[in-house]
Amino acid sequence: MAHPPIARDTASLTKLITEILGEELRDVFFQAFRGRILYIPKRVFLDHPIVQVIGIESAQKLQAEFGGQQLMISVQSAAERAARNKKIWADRETMSLQALAQKYELSVRHICKILKDMKADNENICDKCVA
Template sequence: MNFPASVQEIIEVIGVSETAHLIKNLPTYRENMGGRAVERVILYVPKSVGPGHRLANILGLETAQKLCAGFGGETLKPANANCIERWERNTKILRMANEGVPSRIIARSFDLTDRQIRNIVRRSGNGGGELRGANDL
């Protein structure tokens, strides 16, 4: 799956599942964009963290320190959790497809159409395995 650049740069430093966990645990705020409210996340990354720091509590100390090494002193504005949630959903769909579960059953489980399930599997490029880049789930 292609993630937005703002998420991909974090993934390159701490990994996919850690980035997913981080973004889902960040506070959100609403911003008015062209007449509609958009949910956003923002994160200031300190230059270093200790065991009791909020980032260490969310990610674990070692991963939080990796984040600081990569982005210390910067303010990150990653895309909201929608892309992460879609990636997690699609990874589950692909695992079920890989186990031989019929697409109509998978579709019912995720409140999607049979065609949407087939498209997700087709776009994954591997006929029912995990999404590309999903190997650290």
């Protein structure tokens, strides 16, 4: 039976997992499973990959909250994404959209979205981006 991914945005999922695991284990957990859709079993066993990464007690805490569900683990944390976006913002003056996309391994469309999201005071900072 297929389990749909859990419907939580990355920030709220990160916050909840931090509350459950603490910051240190949260980082270990996200590093181990980033970029994956991860099924949290209803019952965890010692040989489960989650247990091997964060230990049985922490895995049982995740199981109590998310058991039987899938989590979409982001490739980047919110902090990593924010830092990357600041670098893109700084590079926008000296690099083309194509060069930015290549440097940050994103599509030109995604670069435009980032720049549009970061623009301040309705200033048109991304003349290169077409709606």
